[in-house]
Amino acid sequence: MLKFYLFPISYAFLTFPVAALLFTLPFLIIQYRRHGYVNKLRGALLYLFLLYLMNALFLVLLPLPASRHNAPPDVSSYMQWIPFNFIQDMLRETRVVLDKPSTYMHIFQERAFLQVLFNVCLVVxxxxxxxYYLRARWIRCLIASFGLSLFFEVTQVTGIYGIYDYPYRLFDVDDLLLNTLGGLIxxxxxxWLSSLLPRIDKLDDNLDLSQKRVSYTRRGIALMLDWxxxxxxxxxxxxxxxxxxxxxVVIGYFIIIPYCTNGQTLGKLIVRIRIxxxxxxxxxxxxxxxxxxLYVLLGGLNVCFVSTGFNSGVIEILFAVALFVVDAWFTIHLLIRLFNRDKKLFYEAKSGTTHIIS
Incomplete structure (x- = not known):
């Protein structure tokens, strides 16, 4: 029984780095837009929640049938509509003898009991x-937990919405009840958790965004969006x-537009920074x-080299070598500044400009 649960959990952990990588960009943009910065506790909670959702989904769906054209399950109905039917399953399968207390511990080893425990813990x-994070009231938690459980059950009974010919797991109303109970637990x-951690809605109190440094990650996202x-x-x-x-284009976008907007391009606007x-x-x-x-001189030299192509003439070779030296210098310069945050990049130092949070 334990192996049945460890298999999907191991897959969830193996695929989590890929999911986290895809999640990072929208996560950073939303955090910059909503809060003006990225709080470590808030970020850790959201990544843990992503890991939890992946584990929950994999536990519900895996293992998958060997083929899309799977055989129908050998049951009379794909639906189990009788509430608390799990009690009958436990009584039928258990090795507990009521007049022998020494057998009571057997119930914790029964498949039916472990299935109930799993369904409750799944949504806790x-x-x-x-x-804690959304500050939801109990009624909202009740509805959301029921909705999540209903999503799981519908996904199973429809063969992942038609991907498989037949359901490979059945719809069970007891799962809805137990999952919802787990959400309320x-x-x-x-x-209790709230007494150990700071209130999530108080993390930004007394925060002065003007004193926070604009990270190179944030600047890089803005630059990527601009391009x-x-x-x-x-x-x-x-x-x-x-x-x-x-x-x-670069004169119009990186000089004229920021001048008219007091230091913002579209990318900078999205992540809430300005020059x-x-x-x-x-x-x-x-x-x-x-x-x-940055763009006209350094970027322009690279564009000229790419657009004209490389020829074997002496001038072209000298230009290629000089461009390589310039690009190598800028790469080293950038890496040094990444580890020495107090110093500006060369074009910032020459222009007397910097980035601030808007």
Whole structure:
């Protein structure tokens, strides 16, 4: 019986790194938008909740049939609608003899009892999360726990919504009742958890976002979002003259737009940061130096090399070597700044600009 549960749990842990990687980008964007920063406790709880959901889903679905065209189960009905039928199962299967107390411990080894215990425990973390993290009331926890259990049961009885020809697990109303009970137990248990951890709705009290440093991760996400917008434009305009189109686009997007928005591009707007100059208002000269050095000069040299291609002429070879040296220097420069957070990147130091949380 234990192996039946360990198999899906091991798969959940093996696939969790991939799920966490896919989860990270939307998680960071939502945290930056909603709270202005990423709180470690809040982040740890959300990743633990993701791990729990994966374990719960794998426990419900695995093991899968060997083929999509599975045989129908040998039962008269795919539904079990009699409430508390698990009590009859326990009485029928148990080796407990009522007039012999020494046999009472056998009940904890019975398949029917372990199945009941599993169904209750399955949704306990869900109820704890609802109360502690979402500050949900008991009625909301009751409805959400029932809804989660109903989702599990419908997924099973439909053969994962038609993927399999026949259900490989049955719909059981007792599972609904026991899962919902587990959610309410988790709701009650969260009261004890709340006494050990800080209140989730008080984490941002007395927080001064102006004193928090803008991380390179946050800046990198903003840059990635900006280039998601810009790359289609460059692809379209690149049919004419890529270097010229590149210079026009980056000047318009990284100099003109931030000047009009006081330091924000679309990517920076999404993650709630902006460029700040030496004064209250960002000056065109500061943006021209900053983006000119980074995008027009450094980026432009790479675009020119890619667009013109590599030839075996002396000038092309010298240009390729010089570009390699420049790119290598910038990579080392960036890595040093990643570990030395107090110092600015070269284009920030020359322009007198920095990033702040908006």
């Amino acid at each position: 973390p869900f109820g704890m999360f609802l109360r 988790g709701f009650i248990t969260a009261e 998601i917008v810009l790359l289609p434009v460059l692809v379209i305009t690149g049919d004419y003259s890529l270097p010229v189109a590149y210079v026009v 700040k100059g030496s004064g209250e208002e960002l000056m065109m000269r500061e943006l021209a130096i900053r983006s000119g050095l």
